[in-house]
Amino acid sequence: MDVRVLFAFFFIANAFEKTVAVSAKVERFFEGKRHTNNWAVLVCSSRYWFNYRHVANVLSIYRSVKRLGIPDNRIILMLADDMPCNSRNPKPGTVFNNAHHHINVYGDDVEVDYRGYEVTVQNFIRLLTGRVNEGTPRSKQLLTDEGSNILIYLTGHGGEGFLKFQDSEEITSVELSDAFEQMYQKRRYNEILLITETCQAESMASKLYSPNILGIGSSKIGEDSLSHHGDPTIGVYVIDRYTYYALEFLEKVSINSSKSLSDFFSICPKRVCISTVTVRKDLFKRDPKNVPLTDFFGNVPEVKLLDLSSAHKVSIRNETDDRRDSERSFTLYSHNVIKHKWKKIDPFPVLTY
Amino acid sequence: MIPKKWTLFANHQNKAGLLSSLFYIVVILLLGIPIWYKTTTPLRHSLPDISSLLVHSQMISNQIEITVVSIGDQQRDQLRNELVDNWKGNFQGNVAFRYAWKVRQLVKEEKQIFVASQSLYQIDRMLDELESHRIKGHLFIYLIPENTITELVSKSVLYGSSRFAYISVKNDELKSEKSNEKPLSEIIVETVETMLEPKRSSKSELLRSEASKAVDTLTFLLNNEIDILINLVMEDVEEAIEFQDSKRFKELKNITRIAFLKQSGIFELIDAKITTQMVYYALPPSFIDSHLANSEKNNRLFKTSSVPQLLNAIESRIVEHDNKQSYLLTVYIPSQSSNSPLFFFEESTGTKSNAIVTPYRGGILVWNDADDFNVGFKSFMRNLIGLNPYENDDYLVKNNFFTKWELDAVIRKVTLLQLAKTLSSLESIEKLLGKVSNIVILEEIATKMHYAVKLSHESMDHLAIANLEGAFNLSCKAYKASETAFFDPSLLALLYFPDDQKYAVYFPLFLPVSLPLIASIHHIIRSMNK
């Protein structure tokens, strides 16, 4: 046997099982794996006070995913305008989902990652593809991997094939699907649930071509998505219909709930939503009936007990040669031979003419 | 006289007209089309040859130098022949190994050690001090005559703390002492295989048979960087204030600072930093008590199903330290004076432990007894780099964090993984260029990709000549280059520009200009035909 003829490329065993090199194996790799972690990207792309309802929409979903266990550092929240502390808000620090002020969807512990002018198409695409600018802090990055299930929720004003950002630019459905393809190729996700709450929302999912994505739109192409009701104390509409019913549904879901994704499809029948909720399932491999809702809206971490009963103690050897310590004392200011005196200076400039 | 009619250059009468018409056409073709093309197609520098890398990666061979040292006086020709002829390598698994056998007697320095030393521990330590025995990935197998060394009486194979294994053999035969059916060569090969790929025993993970895929810790290993953050959460605030002067705190510092960072050899694999912080008021006062299972006598049992809440509470209390490479380890210290020990309890299996691991979100260790941190921290660290949380019985030395051969095995895995990831990143760029029309490849990115390909080839060549250290260094660089190339912001320099808009910009210009030109072309063709 010729030793040099070697077989298939490495498929690292046990601990590193998840990484595959050969592209042919990629397809196989993506099938039927359970996700290991959850992320959420929640975007409100509308500015101005009269779009209060879009902020309420996105915060409703934020509240739900947080309650169902996705930690804040895995939720990327984009709010294009400051509604809670807007000077027109009669109750600063709050955003409510209805006129009776039952639920403050803003909460007391909120982390907004992109806000105001930072919410742009470019930043959104950079976030998804991971091609962020140098020095972007961790909280503004989507650090997903092949085990990540991502919930992407977009709300704003849209039309057929686009969603407006800040009323000045728009993301097209082609752009969005190209971004997803780049994520797919770099294996940045396991499955994606894309929810769009805009007019003609169906069109945002229509151009997708990467596998394992499920697209939900609040309205068909040609239909408008409507708001639910207004609040006289703030003078504008509070929330959109689809999200209003979504929150109503999600409030009843607990982390151990057996509700499936297909239950989520029927939360807003045309009778109450007035628009038709659409679902694009052809790219999604699993049957939504068997997918628990918490696969996207929650996070159930895998908890393993570590048996330490037969483990052994580490003993510390005495080493005289202590390189790191000597290195430290060398650079340590307080050990330095040359001592500097520290002084305060006059904060007011002294002029020397 | 006012001309009544303008005609084109009919019948060669208007040569100037013909020439200028040709001139316009040439100018439009030479300038207009390139400008249109330039402004509507993204800049792309040529990519390296990724298929050659793919081919090369299919034929990676990991050469393993194995020296079998026989201690007795007998010649081991038969053993050598058997090993060289029948055990060329291991090609069944996921990684292909090619064995380079060397069978010899003790050399002078080794002989001195064996004569001078009393125990196998001492031999093991002194052998490690020989320069020739400190090459990464180079394995030594000592065949020790039976009953000469006390530690080997009960076991046929013992793994040393360095890159050595000891097999006890009968003096006269080429068979190992214990199992008479198996030839010695097979035992040697089994030993080698274990040292190349340390097995994880399923026993240590009590929960969920599919076990963790440890994808989260991969990122640390691939980037060769980890920032371990130990959050000290104490049940009692008053005890917490005095904790810094306590014995426990001193032990924690000794284990993390000295035993782990300085003595475990972790720096061979990864650049590790450890920071501890006190987290006060992390949990609401009755949090633990409200999530207890029916408690055992003297022990409190915390339901594992409530661990997510516990994790969320701690994570939302601490400020995220801006580092991609941080691993969170929470050490929970129950009140010493007023409360009983705390354990995590899995209700479905009825098992308990004071330590849990969750992928992506680190681990929690409850420090009940004095030694809990020592043992727990070691297990966490071993688990982190993909090793069995604790040593098996056939390890000679058990009071280290890792043995050197285990670290070598991890380094080899990481090397191969980095090469695989490099290849897949480069491949995906190549694929995306075909699919997504607006991706830009600047010269700088192309250079990085070329560099990654070159380093990957070199790294694979190093593996083939058993230079693990060199291969690892190169693969780290290759991986970094390929990742930065893939995630470079400049790839998205052009945002999406739909095709119809590309035409829309030039249409108002090109259409009116091209009408007279088409007429000219038509006439040129007509006049040529005549």
Next chain:
Amino acid sequence: MMYEMRALITFFAAFCRVSLSEDFGGSAFDRYDERLLFKPLPDGQVYAHFEFSTVFDEHINDVFWVDHFNLFPLAIGKFLANAKVQEMHFSLAKGFWKNSAWGYNARDAPNGAELTVYFQSFQDNPQKAWRDVTSVLSGHFCASLNFIDKAATVQPVYSFKPEGVLQNGSMRNDLLFYAALPHEALCTENLTPWKKLLPCFDKAGLASLLNARHIFNSHFVSLALDLKPICVNSDCYRTSISITQTISLIFNPPVVFDGKKSWSFIKFFGTPIKEVCQLASESTVLIDITQNDTSNPLTFTTPPSGLVVKKFGEKERKFATFDLKSIISEYKQQNMSKFNIVSLYKKNHVYASTTNPPPVFASRYITGYGVSQGGITCDIYNKLDKSVQIVYFDIIPWYLRIYVHTLKITVANKEIKPDTFYYKPAKDRSQPHHIEMLLTLLPNSVTTIHFDFDRQYLKWTEYPPDANHGVYVNSAVISLKLPTAQNMTVFSETSSSDFFLRIHTQSLLVSLATPDFSMPYNVICLVSTVVSLAFGPIHNLTTRKPQIPKSDEESKKQSLLNRIKNFFQNKKSHEKSD
């Protein structure tokens, strides 16, 4: 007067430090203190100022080696070490602090975000470190500080000198950076991470009063974080790091049915104090009761644990103090767990404009009309009988082209010259205008600084999404030394008899000429049409040759148009002939 409040805060800080070094001989340990000061204002509003200070016993240059954090927040420690920051002042505020009505804020902050950083002398690439600092902080505090780019950054020359101690007392200007974002919002998402830096978070102690819904319901909110090295002992070869977190609030308690503006913890913050922060060495509430002697007296339902009388200048001020640690432990013994300070006025509230403006304050505004030109005017008031020297610091964005020759400083219509003038002109897209000057304000005067500017057109994509809202201009910063604090001994640590102060003016909103954003395509179409219209005749002229019709037959084969023309021409001639 309000500026004295600042003095008080400094006094307490100095007091603690002295007692600390006496008791423990400067031994290594961290310390955390929290203080809350209430000051009823003349117009019935109440000023609340929280101060949480942590002293970390580690030399600023050695933070890199620190691997254990106790009271000092780890995130800040790592950040200091990585960026090699020596001193940092960061503030976020919502609203404008009305100096003229409220006096001086103990920690003045302009609307939006403001950041000053002084790097350690080891930092060899401060420009890059500054970029890192802004991006890290933007992640920490959920603020858009990453918008601080070169075009928003200046390196102050006379203002913003480091407030902490410096190695050998020497300062390098290239290590000092300043930027402000006047447009930055302040809301719960900024407050929460700020609170997480406190050792007791908002679970215990004074910080448990910081309830987002109540805090943002005030007239002014500012939160700040100040980091600086301080001396460990008097010889000062070793330093420790001090981090001070402050929140300033202005509440307007409603006049209730009895006609009084009474207030309490529950009214302001929605909650009493339930638990004391065990980690705090000191936990005190101070209430300024000086006005008890003169006007509407203030009483408390809980008796104060002490009374502090302090001399500030010529005047004496009285403070009621509440030591939370002892009060709450007493409460616990009596099985009460909630501590609420209720303060009641004796007399009814009188609506009157009883403002008592401080010695020096300023007001700044835009002049002119239209969207092509304009001017900025700043009026600086000096109410003292002495002249006061100030530093005026102003950053103007590059897209407002200012003309230095129009700069006029006038006092009572008489032009004066600044003592020193520094000006660094803007560069498009990379540097703002940077003006600093030293001025002497004459006694009892109003000094007016004025200059004109042109509004620049931006590129199409450079306009913000809400371009018609306008763009903000940073507030000007005035640093001064008040001479009135001559006999204040509490400032011994500054070894100066003067009282240093920094105040911010209003930030300005300037509307720019905005284009029609759908224009680019129109322009393309229009230009293309013009080009092609020009091309047509040129093409025809150069490629065609005029020809005279050869025969009548050809003239017969006239085009339709010619025939019609001829028809009309013929008709006309007929008419003429008629």
